[in-house]
Amino acid sequence: MKNSVEETSKSNEVTEDLFVKAPLDIGKSEEIGTPAVSFWREAFQRLAKNKGSMISLVLLLLLIATAIIGPSLNEYTYRSQNLAHSNLPPKVQGLEWLGLNGTDSNGVDQYTERDVQVNYWFGTDEFGRDLWTRVWKGTQISLFIALVAAALDLIIGVIYGGISSFYGGRVDNIMQRIIEVLIGIPNLIIIILFILILEPGVRSIILAMIITGWVGMARVVRGQVLQLKGQEFVLASRTLGASNPRLIWKHILPNVMGPVIVTVMFTIPTAIFFEAFLSFIGLGLQAPLASLGVLIEDGYKSMRFFSYKLIYPAIIISSIMICFNLLGDGLRDALDPKMRK
């Protein structure tokens, strides 16, 4: 065995002169192969690859746009009553084959029966209010409540979590003990108790929701900042003489943004759910104002004979929740630096 190896190596011996040295280019090692992509750009590229998230994003934008312009697409307002046109089923010109032909649960065409000339796209409620207008107005209000509540949670949470983690030591200790007590309180119970003593309305609902809502955000921010504070790039920047504001704005904040955005994306559907929940148990907005929860509650009461009153707001609230959840999932995957390839 050994002999044969020696023989072959002799016959085609590899000599020194067979090699040619590659020219040494000093600048080459410093060159970067691909152009540098910023973190946000890369995150967006990853998000764009996630079909579910992109569809959700488009659908959400559509829903928001319809919620804004929808109520003004016909001549009715969300509060104008017309008792002669009460409880009309939905009817849309050209979509009769979809069942939107104005017939009620007994198959009677209410529009010809009552000689109604105009069409109500989503039907009308028991006071003859146009449900298309009310549903989109309600979507508007529900989204407004959720967005404002999420924004306030964000502000309070970032400030609280930021202070707690930035100062550390005793301040952090005390602030954390407060959080540990608050986190144990069931949100919904406290929200219900607060709504009971506040005057019903949009402002009270938002206020009640943020009383305990900010705690989650504060925890996320604190955890992130604590983790980042000890990392090498922050230390490096500090060693190079960066000031505290520069450290916060340039290094900590951009890196905290990812988890914060994801938390906000999950706060919004929770807020929409709470609002609808409160309205459903009778603690929501007062008539004639509408929110998705109020409409679902109204629709539920009369679903046996007028199921269309329940179905439209139910579809819209479910779509909004699904879209926010899918978008949140997508963003979490896209913004997680560990997923970077």
Added chain:
Amino acid sequence: MKRYLVQRIGFMLVTLFVIVTITFFLMQLLPGTPFTNPEKLTNQQLLVLNAKYGLDQPLGIQYIRYLGNLVQGDLGYSFQNVGRSVSSIIGERIGPSAFLGLQALIFGSIIGLILGIVSALKHNTLFDYGSVTLAVLGMSIPSFVFAALLQYYVGVKLEWLPVALWEGYSSTILPSFALSVIVIATVARFIRSEMLEVIGQDYVITARAKGITEQQVIVKHVIRNALIPVVTMLGPLAVAIMTGTLVIEKIFAVPGLGEQFTLSIIVLDYSVIMGIAIFYSALFIIVIFLVDILYGFLDPRISYKGEAG
């Protein structure tokens, strides 16, 4: 471990105390008096009534007295149902709620585990996509919207199951199912992602390499290890179920605690609202605590030091 337990129990008590205090003082801020038709009462009668319920005492004394009674399990008397104590109302109402909640939790966990495990084993197949879609739907659609639709289509239209009320086992099916949707979705999603992570671990490769059957690898190594983190979901799920009972019992007219709570809110029966709120909160805190402890026992990698996490 011992120190951790003591610390956790301490926090539990503080949280509970905070809840009781908030509830007590919030109820004092409520408009109106606890008595129906106070305008029909003479001043003399009002004085007698206030003295009877201890409402003539300063707020501080009332508060301390409330705390004292609470420790002994006395939550006061209902203002609307004359002569009924809040504890007896809770005791009477807890049965149906507990039954529905447990049934939903057990049923939901089993279905969720099956869905999640099968879709992890058939990763990236049609079944997988289907169950992931179902899970997203289940987590997103509000439980009461789903319950209302379920009641309409299965109860009213198809007439397969009772529409509402609490008469026999068949009337528990729809509310339990409506409650379990969130459990199915959460468990399925969680166990699926856990299993996919465990399948890639070194010890699974080792198990395969030593030549045991695929079935053994999956059952003994993958599922077992993937199950542990699922326990952490039990706490949030129990809370979701408790929240769900509030509205779902209202929808299906189940004579449970949630229905009593929503009813008391409508008629403003303050002492009952307070009592149930405190009861729910205590239950919530204890469940979370037990789940944390259970998790520590199941996963030896978790060690409880003095620091509460």
